[in-house]
Structures are given as structure tokens and as C-alpha cells.
Amino acid sequence: MSHAPRNTNHAPRNTNHEPRNTNHVPVSKIPLLSVSNLTVVFDTDDGQLTAVDDVGFRINKGEIVGVVGESGCGKSVTAMSILRLIPSPPGKIVSGVAQFEGEDLLKLPISDLRSVRGNDISVIFQEPMTALSPLHRVGTQLIETLRLHDSISKEDAWQIGTEWLGKVGIPDAAERMHAYPFELSGGMRQRVMIAMALILKPKLLIADEPTTALDVTIQAQIMSLIQEMVDTDTSVLLITHDMGVIWEMCDRVLVMYASRIVEEAPVKEIFANPLHPYTKALLQSMPSLTEATERLNAIDGQVPSPLDYPCGCHFADRCPSVMDRCRSAKPALEDQGEDRKVACFLYDK
Ligand SMILES: Nc1ncnc2c1ncn2[C@@H]1O[C@H](COP(=O)(O)OP(=O)(O)O)[C@@H](O)[C@H]1O
Numbered sequence: 001m002s003h004a005p006r007n008t009n010h011a012p013r014n015t016n017h018e019p020r021n022t023n024h025v026p027v028s029k030i031p032l033l034s035v036s037n038l039t040v041v042f043d044t045d046d047g048q049l050t051a052v053d054d055v056g057f058r059i060n061k062g063e064i065v066g067v068v069g070e071s072g073c074g075k076s077v078t079a080m081s082i083l084r085l086i087p088s089p090p091g092k093i094v095s096g097v098a099q100f101e102g103e104d105l106l107k108l109p110i111s112d113l114r115s116v117r118g119n120d121i122s123v124i125f126q127e128p129m130t131a132l133s134p135l136h137r138v139g140t141q142l143i144e145t146l147r148l149h150d151s152i153s154k155e156d157a158w159q160i161g162t163e164w165l166g167k168v169g170i171p172d173a174a175e176r177m178h179a180y181p182f183e184l185s186g187g188m189r190q191r192v193m194i195a196m197a198l199i200l201k202p203k204l205l206i207a208d209e210p211t212t213a214l215d216v217t218i219q220a221q222i223m224s225l226i227q228e229m230v231d232t233d234t235s236v237l238l239i240t241h242d243m244g245v246i247w248e249m250c251d252r253v254l255v256m257y258a259s260r261i262v263e264e265a266p267v268k269e270i271f272a273n274p275l276h277p278y279t280k281a282l283l284q285s286m287p288s289l290t291e292a293t294e295r296l297n298a299i300d301g302q303v304p305s306p307l308d309y310p311c312g313c314h315f316a317d318r319c320p321s322v323m324d325r326c327r328s329a330k331p332a333l334e335d336q337g338e339d340r341k342v343a344c345f346l347y348d349k
């Protein structure tokens, strides 16, 4: 993807807007979601694969946390497991805790979890056609979200729905309320999804590669729309394979590689001083950091198969700094100063 960060010459993330994340005004440190020891497997014809291996992280109130990594690294499975939305079977959450406002979402009765899904945590997927019903008008679907969770008249809900379509930048909102999803462009459908996801003012928005299916100019518009729409009380878990999007949007980033988190840091710091060799490689492969005429510096080698991860560091085979011990033991994600963590023996103290 070639979406270059718009603000490479400035500090990361919306410093030209409200200062959510300047050096002096840190976002809150009050945890909203704390995930620990999350391990998720899938049974396949070729055996059991580990999609997510002992993953832990937190999202603070009002914070935008990015998850970045190549395709297949476990980003979506991590996010979907929090809401127990992975297909089961073949998927299985083997272990883990996902503490959200005092409750473990992985243990919550399914009826309570449904209420969390609608009210407190909402999701925007990559391809909105899979989330929108083709059979119902956009307006009907939008107000259904409202009416399921609020006792509100149909007329009032229709009014609020129309306002939201306007807010997310859909022209002729009153008319578009009557449209079917297939009558809208991909970008417009994704705007509808954003309205549906935010209309109930969730505490956490999970956005899983929300612009990947869209063309480049629309991608940038949708990203800035999410940024504008998310108010300071809403936290976001934003999944992307694009470091440019991380730079543009996020406060903090989790770098995932082959089912594990390998680095965690505030966005500014990860760009200024990446620690993990995989993070460095990801940054070097960013189009915007190389000259436009230069060829992309793709990361050599392949992500190992999740059916057969090595017993040592999963990145060992591609790592320019690999040492003997990296092939026999898995480095744990360890603290490296305030707010920074890395899973790499290079930093073993
Ligand atoms: N429904 C499924 N059945 C079998 N394997 C799956 C399923 N969903 C995901 N996986 C596997 O889990 C791993 C992680 O996938 P995913 O979280 O979707 O990666 P990412 O979002 O980082 O691209 C991959 O190896 C993928 O093939």
C-alpha cells in the first residue's frame, strides 16, 4: 500500500489538531482493556496452528493503539478473540484474560458479551459488504443499531441516523438513508460502517484494516474521518499493515510478528528509535521513508508457517542480527524503560 504519512516532517499523530499526544500532555494511563496470556489456535487439515501466542497488552482510556505486522501475523485473530468473534471450531482460545472495565470478556456469559459488543465495543471490518446486510436499506440498518440498545422511537432514530450519515460525510444523507449498500461506493459503505460503529458512542472501537479495500485517496479520507470522529473518550485499537497509518493515527503501537508481540512503544519513539530488528525492517520498507525513485526495501525471507513456528525467536531466520540462542529460546516481551517493551535477546540485560 502506498499511503504515505502526511505529516512526516512533524510530530506523529494529529499534533495539528487537538493535542492528544504531545510531549507534555500524555493520554490517560487509566486502563480500559488489559489483555494477558492470550493464546489462540485453529484446527486445520494439516494440524493445529497457533494464530496468537501468549499475547498481552493494554489500551488506556482515550488512547489510539495500533497493531502492525505483515499479513498472517495474528492481528485480526487477536482483535476478534477479545470479543470472542473467531469461528469456533476450528478456532479455540486456549488461554487468556481480557479485562474490560473490571470484567473478563473471555469468561463473560454470552448474553452479557452481546451487550458489550453493541454498546461498549464496536468493530469496523476491512470489507463493509460483509458487515452490512445487502437486503436492507442503509437507514434501516443504522437505526436498528440504535433501537436495539436504546428505547427510542423509530422517527427519532431515523433523524439521528440521518444526522450521523451527514457527520461521516455522506452527501444527501436524508436520501442515502433509503439506499441499499450495493448502491453505494466502497468508500461510502465504509463511512456508513463508521457511523454504525460510533452511533452508540462506544468506549472502544476496533478498526481492522478499515481502508485496505479502498483506493488510496479514499483511504486517507477514511482515516482522517476516524480520527475526527473518535472523541477523546473513545479508545481505538487500529489494525494495519502500514507503518504510515500508525504514524498518522496512533499514540502507541504494538508490533506483531508471527503470532507474538515483538515490540511495544509510543509512536514517536518507535519511529525515532526502533529496537526490534523486525520493527527496523518494517520501517525500512515504508515507501515514504525512502526516496520516491528508490525501490522498496522489502523484508527478505518469508514469515514462517504458523503450523510450524520455530522453537526459538520466530524472526530468527530473517534477522540480520541473529545469535545462537535466538534459535533455541523464545525471547519474552520485556520492559525497556518507561512504556517500551521488546522481545529480543539483543536487549537482554
Ligand atoms: N478461520 C480460520 N481458520 C484457520 N486458520 C485461521 C483462521 N483465521 C485465521 N487463521 C490463521 O491464523 C493466523 C493469523 O491470522 P490473522 O489474525 O487473520 O492475521 P493478520 O490479521 O495479521 O493478517 C494465520 O495463520 C491465519 O491463517
Ligand SMILES: [Mg+2]
Pocket: 075, 076, 077, 208, 209
Ligand atoms: Mg487481518
